[in-house]
Amino acid sequence: MALKIIDYGSPEYRQMIKMRDEILRKPLGLSFSAEELEKEKNNLLIGAFEEDQMLGCCMLVEESPVKVKLRQMAVANELHGKGIGRALTLFAENLARDRGYKIMTMHARKNVVGFYEKLGYKKVSPEFIEITIPHYEMEKEL
Numbered sequence: 001m002a003l004k005i006i007d008y009g010s011p012e013y014r015q016m017i018k019m020r021d022e023i024l025r026k027p028l029g030l031s032f033s034a035e036e037l038e039k040e041k042n043n044l045l046i047g048a049f050e051e052d053q054m055l056g057c058c059m060l061v062e063e064s065p066v067k068v069k070l071r072q073m074a075v076a077n078e079l080h081g082k083g084i085g086r087a088l089t090l091f092a093e094n095l096a097r098d099r100g101y102k103i104m105t106m107h108a109r110k111n112v113v114g115f116y117e118k119l120g121y122k123k124v125s126p127e128f129i130e131i132t133i134p135h136y137e138m139e140k141e142l
Contacts, residue, residue, distance in 0.1 A: 006045040110134035
């Protein structure tokens with residue numbers, strides 16, 4: 001498996017949108033707007049690949065000079081439990097650390113809080129609803 005930074009607008013980025021749409025949005029009856037996708041051009045886009053096939057993806061969004069937010073983590077449904085999400089998260093943490101960030105934050109869906117807790121993230125908010133489902137804000141010092 002290869003982990004790499006994806007260029008906005010590239011064929012890999014189109015794979016990333018398709019994966020996120022299938023896994024994160026369509027099951028909730030939602031889709032991406034052109035405005036949402038336009039905002040991503042300044043984000044750090046990350047993918048996990050086997051050959052040219054995307055296995056998983058995520059992105060980092062700067063919140064402040066010391067804080068970065070992990071967003072849009074998705075792993076192909078048939079590959080859950082194979083370490084891809086863990087590898088993506090650790091790769092994202094290393095990229096963030098290399099860029100001088102001290103804290104990684106996220107809005108984690110309630111059903112994956114345990115996954116992130118195993119990686120050292122802590123809940124820092126009460127449960128809240130975002131995109132129609134329960135989430136928690138979580139963070140970790142890098």
